[in-house]
Amino acid sequence: MSSEPGSHEDMSEDNLPSERAHDAHHGAVAVAGDAFADPGLPAHLPRRQDLDEQAAKHSERVVAGLFVLSMLATIGFIASYVTLKPGKIVYIFPVGHVSALNFALGLTLGLALFCIGAGAVHWARTLMSDVETPAERHPIEASPEVRAQVIADFKQGAAESQFGRRKLIRNTMFGAMAMVPLSGLVLLRDLGPLPGKSLRTTAWRKGMTLINPNTNLPLRPEDITTGSLTFAQPPGLSEDDDDFQDVIAKAALMIVRIEPDEIKDKRELDWGHQGIVAFSKICTHVGCPISLYEQQTHHVLCPCHQSTFDLADGGRVIFGPAGHALPQLRISVNGSGYLEALGDFAEPVGPSFWERG
Amino acid sequence: MSTTEHATDDVTARRGKAPAGEKIADWADGRLGIYGLAKANMRKIFPDHWSFMLGEICLYSFVIIILTGVYLTLFFHPSMQEVTYSGPYVPLQGIRMSEAFNSTMNISFEVRGGLLIRQIHHWAALVFLAGMFVHMMRVFFTGAFRKPREVNWLFGFLLFVLGMFTGFTGYSLPDDLLSGTGVRFMEGAILSVPIVGTYLSFFLFGGQFPGNDFVSRFYSIHILLLPGIMAGLLVAHLILVFYHKHTQFAGPGKNEKNVVGMPLLPVYMAKAGGFFFLVFGVIAIIAAIASINPIWEFGPYRPDQVSTGAQPDWYMGFSEGLIRAMPGWEINFWGHTLQLGVFIPLGLLFPAVLTVIAIWPFLESWVSGDKREHHILDRPRNAPVRTGFGVGWITWYMVCLIGGGNDILATHFHLSINDVTWFVRIAFFVAPVLAFIVTKRVCLGLQRRDRDKVLHGRETGVIKRLPHGEFIEIHEPLDQGKVFTLTAHEQPAPAEIGPEVDENGVERKVDPLTKLRAKLAEGMYGEGSHIPKPTPEEHAEITSGHGHH
Ligand code: HEM
Ligand code: FES
Numbered sequence: 001m002s003s004e005p006g007s008h009e010d011m012s013e014d015n016l017p018s019e020r021a022h023d024a025h026h027g028a029v030a031v032a033g034d035a036f037a038d039p040g041l042p043a044h045l046p047r048r049q050d051l052d053e054q055a056a057k058h059s060e061r062v063v064a065g066l067f068v069l070s071m072l073a074t075i076g077f078i079a080s081y082v083t084l085k086p087g088k089i090v091y092i093f094p095v096g097h098v099s100a101l102n103f104a105l106g107l108t109l110g111l112a113l114f115c116i117g118a119g120a121v122h123w124a125r126t127l128m129s130d131v132e133t134p135a136e137r138h139p140i141e142a143s144p145e146v147r148a149q150v151i152a153d154f155k156q157g158a159a160e161s162q163f164g165r166r167k168l169i170r171n172t173m174f175g176a177m178a179m180v181p182l183s184g185l186v187l188l189r190d191l192g193p194l195p196g197k198s199l200r201t202t203a204w205r206k207g208m209t210l211i212n213p214n215t216n217l218p219l220r221p222e223d224i225t226t227g228s229l230t231f232a233q234p235p236g237l238s239e240d241d242d243d244f245q246d247v248i249a250k251a252a253l254m255i256v257r258i259e260p261d262e263i264k265d266k267r268e269l270d271w272g273h274q275g276i277v278a279f280s281k282i283c284t285h286v287g288c289p290i291s292l293y294e295q296q297t298h299h300v301l302c303p304c305h306q307s308t309f310d311l312a313d314g315g316r317v318i319f320g321p322a323g324h325a326l327p328q329l330r331i332s333v334n335g336s337g338y339l340e341a342l343g344d345f346a347e348p349v350g351p352s353f354w355e356r357g
Numbered sequence: 358m359s360t361t362e363h364a365t366d367d368v369t370a371r372r373g374k375a376p377a378g379e380k381i382a383d384w385a386d387g388r389l390g391i392y393g394l395a396k397a398n399m400r401k402i403f404p405d406h407w408s409f410m411l412g413e414i415c416l417y418s419f420v421i422i423i424l425t426g427v428y429l430t431l432f433f434h435p436s437m438q439e440v441t442y443s444g445p446y447v448p449l450q451g452i453r454m455s456e457a458f459n460s461t462m463n464i465s466f467e468v469r470g471g472l473l474i475r476q477i478h479h480w481a482a483l484v485f486l487a488g489m490f491v492h493m494m495r496v497f498f499t500g501a502f503r504k505p506r507e508v509n510w511l512f513g514f515l516l517f518v519l520g521m522f523t524g525f526t527g528y529s530l531p532d533d534l535l536s537g538t539g540v541r542f543m544e545g546a547i548l549s550v551p552i553v554g555t556y557l558s559f560f561l562f563g564g565q566f567p568g569n570d571f572v573s574r575f576y577s578i579h580i581l582l583l584p585g586i587m588a589g590l591l592v593a594h595l596i597l598v599f600y601h602k603h604t605q606f607a608g609p610g611k612n613e614k615n616v617v618g619m620p621l622l623p624v625y626m627a628k629a630g631g632f633f634f635l636v637f638g639v640i641a642i643i644a645a646i647a648s649i650n651p652i653w654e655f656g657p658y659r660p661d662q663v664s665t666g667a668q669p670d671w672y673m674g675f676s677e678g679l680i681r682a683m684p685g686w687e688i689n690f691w692g693h694t695l696q697l698g699v700f701i702p703l704g705l706l707f708p709a710v711l712t713v714i715a716i717w718p719f720l721e722s723w724v725s726g727d728k729r730e731h732h733i734l735d736r737p738r739n740a741p742v743r744t745g746f747g748v749g750w751i752t753w754y755m756v757c758l759i760g761g762g763n764d765i766l767a768t769h770f771h772l773s774i775n776d777v778t779w780f781v782r783i784a785f786f787v788a789p790v791l792a793f794i795v796t797k798r799v800c801l802g803l804q805r806r807d808r809d810k811v812l813h814g815r816e817t818g819v820i821k822r823l824p825h826g827e828f829i830e831i832h833e834p835l836d837q838g839k840v841f842t843l844t845a846h847e848q849p850a851p852a853e854i855g856p857e858v859d860e861n862g863v864e865r866k867v868d869p870l871t872k873l874r875a876k877l878a879e880g881m882y883g884e885g886s887h888i889p890k891p892t893p894e895e896h897a898e899i900t901s902g903h904g905h906h
Binding site: 034035036037038039040041042081086087095098099101102103104105106107109110111112113114115116117118119120121123124125128129130131132133134135136137139140188191192193194195198199231233239240242244245246248249250252281282285286287288289291303304305306307317319320321322323324350351352353354355356357 | 401402439445453466467468469470472473476477505538541542544545546548549550551552553554555556558559560561562563564565566567568569570600601602609610611612613614615616617618619620623624627628630631632633634635636637638639640641642644645646648658659660661662663664677680681682683684685686687689691692693694695696697698699730732763764774775778836837838840841844845893896897900
């Protein structure tokens with residue numbers, strides 16, 4: 001046996017585990033040259049259960065006990081299912097207030113399953129043979145003869161098909177195979193309408209009043225108080241509408257009142273009404289609704305990824321991953337003293353998309 | 358007549374007397390050939406190590422997910438038809454919601470055991486993904502992905518990626534405020550794809566977001582398409598594990614040509630079968646005491662409402678981190694918009710990282726030039742560069758997870774969200790490199806310790822006073838099995854390009870790829886990548902010099 005490192009890779013016959021097993025547990029380093037050689041599988045150490053029938057009997061009782069416990073737990077499961085009402089809430093220390101039914105069912109089911117598992121594992125560990133044995137591995141690769149045979153068979157098959165010789169057949173077949181999946185692709189076309197310009201517009205039109213979603217009444221300038229965020233939606237929108245979710249996903253509006261001289265952006269001031277300004281509520285990052293307003297700074301914060309917009313400065317992004325300012329809606333007050341829109345948003349609301357421009 | 362017919366008669370006669378169980382087996386064998394299969398597999402040897410159970414956890418949680426998922430399909434209505442809630446949960450009575458949300462409420466409050474099954478399904482999904490993550494780490498750090506197991510690494514990798522998407526689509530099904538926010542996130546990410554993004558989004562959602570289709574579409578993806586593919590991959594994965602036979606750690610009597618352990622029947626049947634019940638039992642108990650995804654607290658989805666502190670399931674957290682840390686770059690040109698702030702992290706970075714993980718086995722064997730089969734596992738310390746890379750990757754992933762919770766972190770520890778975000782941005786680049794360097798050092802330190810142990814024996818903790826007054830600690834020599842275990846690994850030399858000038862002094866052309874490969878090989882296997890392991894000569898010299906204590 002040579003002694004360079006790594007030589008144990010190519011083990012010689014006389015070093016195979018079975019041959020060496022008998023001198024395995026001497027532990028002593030015998031010949032210097034052989035110090036790193038594989039001593040072979042250590043001898044099997046018997047367990048208590050292998051030597052003492054009393055201990056084995058004990059293990060048997062433990063395993064059987066676990067299986068019996070599992071049966072009892074299943075009975076408990078059925079009993080809980082039948083007797084407990086779904087709505088009943090109980091206090092269980094330290095878990096807190098929980099549904100009694102859920103707790104009882106989960107615990108009994110869990111116990112029934114766990115005991116089967118614990119029994120089986122205990123059985124395997126204490127009573128089944130734990131002698132380690134080696135099995136041979138064989139290389140995954142085929143032998144050279146098999147390989148040669150397969151290649152020859154394939155060549156013969158390919159030759160018999162005349163695949164290589166009749167190029168016309170081959171090429172048209174490739175063409176047909178390449179084209180036929182197109183039908184499957186075409187069939188997906190009706191998954192949805194084409195986008196067209198639909199992402200560029202919202203439900204807002206000139207002359208629409210700004211409706212308070214809670215009361216369903218149009219908002220007056222007096223309703224917009226300094227320091228708070230007021231939400232609004234277009235008129236005639238009902239939760240019962242089929243497309244309510246689609247419409248509100250783009251039209252949701254937030255309104256604030258800012259002292260006109262605090263507004264840094266001239267256009268923003270012009271597009272509002274005496275410091276009352278309306279912005280899209282939909283974040284320009286990936287579209288979460290914005291919900292947090294800090295009245296001193298007039299910053300709004302998107303709760304999803306913390307993009308922060310300055311409502312006193314044209315809705316500009318001042319922090320976070322959003323890529324552009326919040327779109328503003330031009331508003332004014334109509335003849336009856338209600339806030340109204342002067343048209344749709346001038347640019348698309350919500351997240352950016354390729355055609356946005 | 359012929360002798361063969363007699364032989365068949367003999368067999369039939371013998372089988373006629375067999376016990377009932379054997380008769381059934383004979384019947385099946387005559388049609389399915391089960392004896393051939395059983396001969397190869399019934400007493401198949403499996404080696405034992407705690408880390409080999411990680412894959413089993415994945416398998417069992419998958420089975421649990423299927424079982425509970427089928428049960429859920431019996432009660433869940435995948436429809437976005439709007440209804441008014443009139444169930445027993447008072448706070449939501451009279452609220453408009455989709456039928457999907459309504460039926461999930463029904464499962465949670467009226468179907469007896471429904472809540473339990475929902476919670477088991479969801480907990481099992483978390484365990485499934487966590488299990489795959491850790492299992493993958495195990496395979497990576499021990500080099501179990503090397504030839505002949507590269508393909509099985511790919512199967513496992515696909516299972517992990519598909520698992521994430523299956524989890525995400527399932528999480529979205531109840532159509533609650535929290536998951537809806539996640540779906541909106543996904544829609545925003547799809548919109549950021551250049552050129553085709555808007556179209557993809559319209560086709561997926563059947564028009565504008567949210568539309569009336571995504572729940573039923575996610576439903577068929579979630580319960581049929583992805584689980585179907587995953588079941589196929591899983592079976593293929595297991596077949597390959599059987600076919601290749603399990604890897605094993607080095608140790609006395611173990612080598613590249615054998616596998617040492619205990620037979621499938623009975624020990625592994627009992628242990629693995631039992632382990633399924635243990636996993637199922639533990640998840641059931643967790644589902645009994647720990648509530649998960651209480652959708653009634655979030656309410657139904659509305660695109661103009663949001664719950665604060667919204668967090669996805671853990672396995673999606675890294676995408677949150679990526680997108681939160683990324684600056685909001687956006688480019689407008691020729692009437693088009695490129696939302697790089699979303700597209701770079703989710704459309705480029707994330708797939709790129711996944712690709713590196715997927716092709717790692719091929720990368721490594723390309724660099725090492727090693728095309729041999731490997732069945733003996735590496736101890737992580739003995740492959741310091743690989744281990745360092747793996748730890749660097751995990752660190753990067755953790756940084757992303759932290760970034761995904763930056764708001765929670767900020768409010769919890771009273772930090773500014775700005776600072777947390779900047780910390781994440783810097784850590785994103787720096788932390789993996791630091792982790793790599795530290796890990797490599799630790800590995801080398803451990804190698805040095807192994808070397809000392811082999812050469813000088815194990816410290817016994819017993820102090821002896823020599824006649825001239827010096828104190829020494831008694832070292833006990835290792836037994837040969839231990840010495841073998843600690844020296845069994847290879848320390849390959851990096852593949853060299855060879856001289857750049859041939860013997861006639863003519864410059865050889867070396868293409869840049871070969872040069873790169875040589876550089877990588879030098880880093881991975883060259884000087885500084887390992888502590889030379891002791892040789893038997895060194896060992897002999899020292900042991901004879903010191904004598905025996
Ligand atoms: C293979 C991986 C799978 C994963 C990771 C997974 C994960 C999830 C998750 C996280 C949920 C949300 C549960 C909740 O409301 O908290 C869910 C819901 C659901 N899953 Fe799965 N699932 C998988 C496979 C399946 C399969 C195979 C089926 C059916 C055959 C299924 C049926 C369902 C149904 C019907 C729901 C909605 C019901 C509800 O939310 O209460 N799932 N899934
Ligand atoms: S959606 Fe508003 S910051 Fe991401």
